[in-house]
Amino acid sequence: MATRSSFFLTTPIFYVNDAPHIGHAYTEVAADVLARWHRQAGDDTWLLTGTDEHGQKILRTATANGVAPKEWADRLVESAWKPLLEQIDISNDDFIRTTDARHEEGVAKFLQKLYDDGHVYAGEFEALYCVGCEEFKPKSEIVDGTGEFEGQKVCAIHSKPLELLQEKNYFFKMSAFQDRLLALYEARPDFVQPASARNEVVAFVQQGLEDLSISRTSFDWGIPIPWDESHVTYVWFDALLNYITAVGYGQDEAEFGRRWPANHLVGKDILRFHAVIWPAMLMAAGLEVPEHVFAHGWLLVGGEKMSKSKLTGIAPNEITDTFGSDAFRYYFMRAISFGHDGSFSWEDLAARYQAELANGFGNLASRVLAMNRKYFEGRVPERGTEEPADIAIRELAAEVALRADASIRGFAVHEAIAAIWELVDALNGYITEQEPWALAKDPERRARLGTVLYTATEGLRALAELLAPVIPRATAKLWTALGAEASFGALEAQPIREAGNWGRLLPGTEQGPLEVLFPRIETDAAGEGAAK
């Protein structure tokens, strides 16, 4: 039997009708960095993402565009969502669509089980309905009327009075799980992370849970309720189930047992669905609850939540076209404390690109390889006796590798990168202090020159391995240039938890040319972006 530990990570599935923006990309990148790290560490990793395609809104836009909803979804998946993943180098292992047969069958099985076990009952759903919107309105879109509608409740969009209507719905007895949920949060304090998110969830559940309406009859674009096909499944109930239908629920028990339970990465706006409703659903079905639910923060632009309507919405390609996908990935993972809201600005992006990627890491690779070329005919230098400065670098590499791994296990991506960057900075300082260019002028200090450059080159090797999950393109180029590809094979196959082990590069190995990893970008490029 395999003893590798399983790491199953999910992102929310995209609602196909949305336009991709950097908020979607941010979640995907975070998930991808975590997944790549675990995969490179040898964990049995599975990264799942996909699309949510049912619901009235999609039916409407499809109809408005004169096509069937499935065809509409097909188009959006191919033209918008899969390209987004490619644009930022997401290494997902699967892509599930809620219109996949495996999903629809799994949802039907799950519903039937809950129904058979008595967790679902038929009831009356009563709510305020807007004729203009042709739908029941959530509280957030109901306001007090003014003028002629004084004293009445009106629709926030149409400002017309709402009607109190009733509809037969099936309900999930979520209220029955209140105590078990509270016990879960109590027993596993890190079930919901970070702690601020956990507090919100606990407070919410303590207020008391109501049962959840899980079916609709007013439209038919959804998964039919198995025992009553005049109803379709409520979209959220449908969507959440993707996390198990994608890994064999009800179809492939071996695969399901291997993957489940998952770690869920979500935006804090959809935390409740994942930390309350979803675990309750799983409990009802007799399945294990997720391992962790981690809520990340929002991207703030000018101090406000990014939004299309305020013209602060940014498409990922606006950034990747200028700075590249590695820079996109690095910037959002490094600059934002994962789990908190974070400020985005073009100025900060451009500054960090230049200072950290170009001048810090890129230039480090460039100067070390240039000296190997100049002083050692483009080969890995011969290593001599170590001096304290060399030992300090070796020990730092081992230490940051350890710390970075611990941070990643705790979802602290920013912390992991900060730790690794200590090695980047230390290597730049080390080279300046050791002055290999001065050693090169004295034939008697040839052995020392070799040790210094070997140490610096090994440092690059460790950095390539440690940064591969974050900036896969640049590190792949570096890996090849180091001559490591020829010796050890693909970078992604290097065990990341051993990246700090010293002395792997073999002296004499031929190295290759290295193109500039992060070319300098004219400062007005950032200004141009900001003006868009």
Next chain:
RNA sequence: GGGGCGUUAGCUCAGUCGGUUAGAGCAGCGGACUCAUAAUCCGUCGGUCGCGGGUUCAAGCCCCGCACGCCCUACCA
């Protein structure tokens, strides 16, 4: 109304269990160096830790109150 989170240097943020002169990066200023992407390295300037009380030998951290900001208060995916 009830609840959560936040407020630390010009900017973006760390700050663990209360424990020495509150830290980093960027920006600014001064210097060193030349292997490198005019890059790197060193030094330096910079803070009433939102405000007011309290507990304590000791508070950025704990308690109370206040101000400001963001968020949650169930079916928008």
